[in-house]
Amino acid sequence: MRSFAAVEAFRGAENLIRVVGHRGARGILPENSMIGFEFALETGAHLLEFDVVLTGDEIPVITHNHHLHAPTFRGADGQFLTSEPRIRTLTCAEIQRYEIGRLDGASAYGQRFPDQAQLDGVTVPRLAELLNLVSQPQHSAAYLMLELKSDPDLAGDAAHRQRLVDIIIQEVRTTGLTNRVLLHSFDWNLLAECQRQAPDIPASYLTQLPENADDVGEASSKAISPDFTGQESRIPDLVSEAGGRLWCPHVNDVSKQSVQRARELGLCVAVWTVNTSADINRMIDFGVDAIVSDYPGRVQRILSDRGLYWLDAGDASRPGAKEKDQKKMPLAAQQ
Amino acid sequence: MRSFAAVEAFRGAENLIRVVGHRGARGILPENSMIGFEFALETGAHLLEFDVVLTGDEIPVITHNHHLHAPTFRGADGQFLTSEPRIRTLTCAEIQRYEIGRLDGASAYGQRFPDQAQLDGVTVPRLAELLNLVSQPQHSAAYLMLELKSDPDLAGDAAHRQRLVDIIIQEVRTTGLTNRVLLHSFDWNLLAECQRQAPDIPASYLTQLPENADDVGEASSKAISPDFTGQESRIPDLVSEAGGRLWCPHVNDVSKQSVQRARELGLCVAVWTVNTSADINRMIDFGVDAIVSDYPGRVQRILSDRGLYWLDAGDASRPGAKEKDQKKMPLAAQQ
Numbered sequence: 001m002r003s004f005a006a007v008e009a010f011r012g013a014e015n016l017i018r019v020v021g022h023r024g025a026r027g028i029l030p031e032n033s034m035i036g037f038e039f040a041l042e043t044g045a046h047l048l049e050f051d052v053v054l055t056g057d058e059i060p061v062i063t064h065n066h067h068l069h070a071p072t073f074r075g076a077d078g079q080f081l082t083s084e085p086r087i088r089t090l091t092c093a094e095i096q097r098y099e100i101g102r103l104d105g106a107s108a109y110g111q112r113f114p115d116q117a118q119l120d121g122v123t124v125p126r127l128a129e130l131l132n133l134v135s136q137p138q139h140s141a142a143y144l145m146l147e148l149k150s151d152p153d154l155a156g157d158a159a160h161r162q163r164l165v166d167i168i169i170q171e172v173r174t175t176g177l178t179n180r181v182l183l184h185s186f187d188w189n190l191l192a193e194c195q196r197q198a199p200d201i202p203a204s205y206l207t208q209l210p211e212n213a214d215d216v217g218e219a220s221s222k223a224i225s226p227d228f229t230g231q232e233s234r235i236p237d238l239v240s241e242a243g244g245r246l247w248c249p250h251v252n253d254v255s256k257q258s259v260q261r262a263r264e265l266g267l268c269v270a271v272w273t274v275n276t277s278a279d280i281n282r283m284i285d286f287g288v289d290a291i292v293s294d295y296p297g298r299v300q301r302i303l304s305d306r307g308l309y310w311l312d313a314g315d316a317s318r319p320g321a322k323e324k325d326q327k328k329m330p331l332a333a334q335q
Numbered sequence: 336m337r338s339f340a341a342v343e344a345f346r347g348a349e350n351l352i353r354v355v356g357h358r359g360a361r362g363i364l365p366e367n368s369m370i371g372f373e374f375a376l377e378t379g380a381h382l383l384e385f386d387v388v389l390t391g392d393e394i395p396v397i398t399h400n401h402h403l404h405a406p407t408f409r410g411a412d413g414q415f416l417t418s419e420p421r422i423r424t425l426t427c428a429e430i431q432r433y434e435i436g437r438l439d440g441a442s443a444y445g446q447r448f449p450d451q452a453q454l455d456g457v458t459v460p461r462l463a464e465l466l467n468l469v470s471q472p473q474h475s476a477a478y479l480m481l482e483l484k485s486d487p488d489l490a491g492d493a494a495h496r497q498r499l500v501d502i503i504i505q506e507v508r509t510t511g512l513t514n515r516v517l518l519h520s521f522d523w524n525l526l527a528e529c530q531r532q533a534p535d536i537p538a539s540y541l542t543q544l545p546e547n548a549d550d551v552g553e554a555s556s557k558a559i560s561p562d563f564t565g566q567e568s569r570i571p572d573l574v575s576e577a578g579g580r581l582w583c584p585h586v587n588d589v590s591k592q593s594v595q596r597a598r599e600l601g602l603c604v605a606v607w608t609v610n611t612s613a614d615i616n617r618m619i620d621f622g623v624d625a626i627v628s629d630y631p632g633r634v635q636r637i638l639s640d641r642g643l644y645w646l647d648a649g650d651a652s653r654p655g656a657k658e659k660d661q662k663k664m665p666l667a668a669q670q
Contacts, residue, residue: 027450028363028632035377042370043452105640114612115362115450117378117632118639277449297363297452304453305440 001266004202005179007245009143010047010290011268017283018290019299019310020145021045022273023064027294029117030101031072032062034125034133041139044311045296048134049145049184049272052127052168059092060127060168063100065219066151071107073098080104088151096123109217113294127168131175141312143180145204145270145292146172148194150187152223165193172201186221188242195243204246204270205239212252215273236262246270248292251279259286277302284308336601339537340514342580344478345382345625346603352618353625354634354645355480356380357608358399361629364452365436366407367397369460369468376474379646380631383469384480384519384607387462387503394427395462395503398435400554401486406442408433415439423486431458444552448629462503466510476647478515480539480605480627481507483529485522487558500528507536521556523577530578539581539605540574547587550608571597581605583627586614594621612637619643 010018024036025045032050040048051064063069067084074080075098087095101122103110127146134142148168154160165183172181183194184204191203207225209232214220228235236258239247246268249258254271262269270290271283280302283291293299303310345353359371360380367385375383386399398404402419409415410433422430436457438445462481469477483503489495500518507516518529519539526538542560544567549555563570571593574582581603584593589606597604605625606618615637618626628634638645 029378039374043364044454102639103636105636114636115630115633116636118635119379295450298450300453301438301440301449301451304437 007202012289016309019045019296020047020292021296022049022292022294033122046141047143051147053087053149055092057091062125071104071109135175145182145184147184150190161193169198187224188226202245205244206248208250209253240265256286342537347624351644354380354631355382355627356631357384357627357629368457381476386482388422388484390427392426397460406439406444470510480517480519482519485525496528504533522559523561537580540579541583543585544588575600591621
């Protein structure tokens with residue numbers, strides 16, 4: 001089986017579990033924002049998860065929903081939106097007039113992230129902005145889990161699917177980042193199209209079982225997921241058969257057995273969205289490869305306490321890296 | 336009474352309460368680290384609180400205790416310290432060989448900050464590094480609450496006090512930041528010396544009542560505080576009589592009445608360390624000028640939810656700033 005650098009970047013090892021910043025670091029900074037991505041990159045969460053949607057003028061932008069998300073989007077009057085216009089009815093320039101740096105504390109969604117910094121002047125980034133950031137030399141260790149969001153209204157439209165994938169892949173190729181990206185989705189038809197157009201970029205398969213609750217205030221992905229009824233225990237096999245290199249189950253849908261089966265198939269297992277200490281510890285016990293979290297610092301902290309690593313030995317910011325070894329304590333201070 | 340820009344920067348107004356990043360943003364990033372200060376500055380916490388101690392070779396460095404703090408200092412072996420050598424027995428170069436980017440989760444202190452990012456390669460900064468950062472044009476809105484830590488062993492040593500204040504003030508003057516700094520301490524003798532040497536830099540008086548508990552795992556400041564016995568209700572008056580411009584009480588020691596009295600005296604009230612939602616809301620209700628917190632984002636979030644501001648109208652990152660007003664929503668999106 002062909003090996004991909006981007007897959008290996010997400011693969012764990014003995015005493016090594018990866019940390020993936022979910023929408024940057026949603027618990028700390030506005031989701032899917034450049035300042036959030038920069039924060040994650042600068043704090044040792046070099047693996048970034050984020051969402052890409054196409055605007056009316058066919059520009060890939062980084063935002064989670066197919067509509068402007070009322071609890072996070074504010075208009076020129078500084079107020080959170082009361083209606084949610086669809087992204088594809090707006091141009092990129094129109095979308096970038098909204099502010100996305102705060103959360104509406106009156107909403108159920110906003111209440112989930114009480115520590116997020118509240119900023120003004122933050123707008124929806126283009127995909128190209130993040131690709132440009134990551135292509136800078138200081139971010140050579142960064143890898144991208146690029147989630148393609150398929151519009152449920154256009155789920156059956158093969159031409160739309162083809163166009164969406166084509167535009168996104170072109171942007172990735174333009175910045176020379178093909179070996180630093182995973183194409184990631186709940187929509188397996190979209191992932192098949194990705195594999196057809198870009199066999200050189202690995203595909204990452206998201207799954208969520210319909211019987212488990214959606215995260216509060218999130219647009220559900222269940223409508224565009226395949227129907228796993230009767231095959232729940234075969235999901236890792238289905239991912240592998242579909243050509244997937246990563247399996248990305250919801251934190252409530254995974255078991256030690258399913259992680260083990262995925263491993264036998266050579267899949268890399270990255271679980272989302274793992275935010276509580278209990279869930280983080282459970283995922284470590286299951287031996288997953290990577291933990292996708294809104295609180296990368298919280299995951300690092302638990303890994304650190306358990307004597308585990310999250311960065312490669314060659315990474316300058318991992319202890320034991322060469323530079324560190326040259327630092328010796330003064331004897332007087334070691335008393 | 337003479338007006339100081341640095342005092343006004345900490346003063347609240349109608350619908351405006353300031354947010355001060357405590358040791359940078361200790362809840363999110365390693366305390367008293369450059370990366371923590373940068374994070375605070377970039378996320379709208381332009382007012383920074385931090386601690387300055389003198390090394391054996393008389394260099395002011397930014398760290399909280401007079402000894403290396405075992406739950407946050409690691410040696411060349413990557414392990415947290417088991418003994419705590421005193422800062423003044425070490426040179427600056429020796430101190431900077433230790434890592435301060437992680438917290439020991441086995442310690443009571445470490446358990447207080449479960450979300451702090453765990454970093455390697457982070458070391459104790461010199462005061463000069465922070466002064467240089469803040470003197471860059473993009474940080475012209477930043478103001479510093481510079482806490483001078485007096486060594487309890489040398490509390491009676493006037494020559495030591497004089498030397499400590501002299502060295503720190505020289506560094507502030509060298510970077511041209513005299514109008515952006517508050518000299519802040521629990522040690523009122525030290526603050527008297529500050530006022531003697533630098534009447535052009537305002538003094539900020541910290542207080543903590545002996546009857547309330549210390550924060551878990553913190554070196555107590557009670558030993559070097561004045562004795563307020565029998566004068567608890569006159570503390571704002573005592574601060575004013577001592578020439579203080581700010582009064583900085585512990586969050587457990589303040590009341591609506593004492594805030595009001597401080598205001599009558601023209602003092603600015605900045606309360607520390609305000610981390611829980613309940614405490615943040617209580618301080619807002621008391622009408623304090625500024626909230627010093629390990630979680631500046633959490634404070635911003637509560638202020639935002641309550642329709643309050645934390646930045647001046649002229650600040651580019653406050654809504655209503657000129658640049659923002661030019662952004663108009665497309666009509667189609669306002670439906």
